[in-house]
Amino acid sequence: MFELSPRVQDLKQQIEAFMDEHIYPNEALFYQQVKENKWGAPPIQEELKAKAKSMGLWNLFLPHSERGAGLNNEEYGHLCEIMGRSSIAPEVFNCSAPDTGNMETIERYGSEEHKETWLKPLLAGEIRSCFSMTEPDVASSDATNIECEIRRDGDEYVINGTKWWSSGAMADSCKIAIVMGKTDANAPKHLQQSMILVPLNTPGVTIVRDLHVFGYDHAPHGHAEIKYENVRVPVSNILLGEGRGFEIAQGRLGPGRIHHCMRSIGVAERALEAMCRRAASRVAFGKPLYKHGSTSENIAKSRCEIDQARLLTIMAARSMDQFGNKVARQQIAMIKAVAPTMLCNVLDRAIQVHGAAGVCQDTFLASAYAKARTLRLADGPDEVHLGTIAKLEMSRYL
């Protein structure tokens, strides 16, 4: 359906083969190793990372940069979908959240020193990063509410605040946080916030606890509540400059959001595949499940919704490539509002067709559902994206 360049076609085939040969067969081992050392890097992950890197299946996400693989967002979309099929795969290809968004932020807005100190090891897959914006005490879907204080004191900034849902921060390998906070509470609303790099080993940074999603701890990366108490970093750690936090957020969240959507389509494809296999192999009331009208409807609706979401994702990616993330914001908001709900629906149907097996640990469906539900909140709740779409649509008439 999509015309892929020979290079992307070749990468796609290589990634598909890698998934078949190395990813799916090692999922159980990966989670066994996580049980043995919750926040450490599972040895199988490190082994597969080395393999993927040596094959050039590495950092495929970074568009418009000589540090990346030279693919644009649309091309990466086709590959990211395949990686998304397994929760353990994105990290193996150094393409996992929130690192892709963070690497792109440092690439775009960081100084040469930031790139040397942080981007280099991130691109090498030696360390991981987190994005620390959301706060427990304020409605963080409206980032103007963020209260964390970033106060200048001579050659340093002093940071005070509590963040939560900093994904990835539980991992032993997570060494750097991009923290959003207020540098000037009296400036105009959208110029109060800044983003600053904070090494997690800085005195005053405390990981308070890990947060669970419907009981899942999402080890080995996890989601952390972090306290920043009189944390001092050099003034040079600020990204782009004081008051530029919103400007960075606009640029950062585009790619990060769309990568989640691309991966969601991969998960949905895998769920539909599982649904069809189950419907073909199980008999109830004298006929295979797929011959019951409600099951065939579940299959048909899922196929329609996945393909609709894929087309919307590719449209958004193409728009980002052609016009930039800012101009593409309506398309980005559209797919961010559509893909997580599509994935929840497809997984819910797949669970139903699996019967009780669908809600237990024997298939990937239950944990994938729990994760999919969070995507209707993470990177902004559905309502905020729907608001953006409506606002941009209405601007043509006002």
Ligand SMILES: Cc1cc2nc3c(=O)[nH]c(=O)nc-3n(C[C@H](O)[C@H](O)[C@H](O)COP(=O)(O)OP(=O)(O)OC[C@H]3O[C@@H](n4cnc5c(N)ncnc54)[C@H](O)[C@@H]3O)c2cc1C
């Ligand atoms: C698994 C997971 C991972 C996450 N990872 C990160 C991360 O790495 N870094 C990070 O900083 N944050 C992260 N988050 C946090 C996430 O981005 C926030 O939860 C989200 O932005 C919503 O903020 P809030 O929880 O404060 O909800 P609130 O802002 O309190 O909103 C609550 C609800 O109010 C309603 N609402 C809000 N605004 C509107 C509106 N304009 N119109 C109508 N209704 C509205 C919505 O129903 C919304 O769900 C993560 C969250 C989850 C669950």
